[in-house]
Amino acid sequence: MISFEFTERDRQLIEEARRQAKLAAKYARDFEDAEDSLLPHAYPEADGCPDVRALLEAFVQETSGHKIINALLYLEDWYGGVPLREHRYSLGNTVLKIAGTAEQYDRWHDRTIAIGLTEPVGGSDPASVRTTARFDPVSRNWIINGEKIFITYAEGCDAVLVLARVLHPDQPQRLSTFIVEKGTPGFNVGPQIRKMGIRWEDTAALSFADCSVPAFNHVDGDLKKTLQSFSESRPVVAAYALGVSRAALDYTWIQLGNAGVEPDYNARLATQPMAAARLLSLEAEWEATWLTVVRAKWIEQREGPGKVESSMAKAMGGMLARRVTQACIDVLGAAGLSAAGPLEKLFRDARIFDIYEGTGEIQRLIIARHILGYSPKELN
Structure with missing residues (x-):
């Protein structure tokens, strides 16, 4: 049990x-x-x-x-809404732990390592990666060229783990990962991106122009190992969504209480005021999502990250945050849209949870393939 x-x-x-x-x-x-x-x-x-x-x-x-x-x-x-004390642990750190050697982990484990996957063309679809890492047999270094967009911790990180297409005279073309440290010539960080929500989060584009890194910086994380990091992080993103949803629900319950509307958790929804009945339905959805997140992490502790379980948590979390914040605004009307309260900001912040680290559509594809027994080529 x-x-x-x-x-x-x-x-x-x-x-x-x-x-x-x-x-x-x-x-x-x-x-x-x-x-x-x-x-x-x-x-x-x-x-x-x-x-x-x-x-x-x-x-x-x-x-x-x-x-x-x-x-x-x-x-x-x-x-x-924001952390009281900053903690910068990024997906790049997770890939380093999964795919790096003991020597690489010892060197960079205490650094903030952003992850560079998404590109201007094709988004985060691995098949569309155009960033290249060309091996130079003279210097024995890797020369990286390309662009990455929407990178979290782009400005504040110590290094970025870049997914690139390997160009090596003695190896087949494949995708692999490379650590590029801040200050490396040819590595540039763009301006902060103006966003609808999560405006406090450090997000910018990166560019690499003949950026030379030593062979030691090649973290041999193939695509499978790189994507494994998402199985660890997707339930955490769902936990973000739970936090925003909880804040929206708590605020709305307080406002309803001030208007004399109180929930009765022991009564049927049909007997409740309409506003209370709507929020109580969302409370049940919140509880179900919370259980899905905790179950995904429980499985990870026992067996390692579960790809399907993490996708279920992420899909539910993204959908929950959108539904809850929208409903809370609906219930409170114009007061919910006022900047004097938190709801309109929570509504904007909630949109990201269904987008980054794999959109809701991608999560549903992963789940459907598992249920139906299809490969990515058969169901895409």
């Missing part, structure tokens, strides 16, 4: 993370018109507050497991 009952340490960590999220909430709009600014390492309120992730590392044996609780801590970060 699977039990998702929290340990006492789980509860302490999550409650502390929620408390800190509420402290951070007042800064959530600071980047609405200041997208060129980067998040501070920590807000003043972080002084004296314990680092919940450090506590998780220290007391992990008293928890339900690092994978599960770490995902739920991200839920709380997004509940507050």
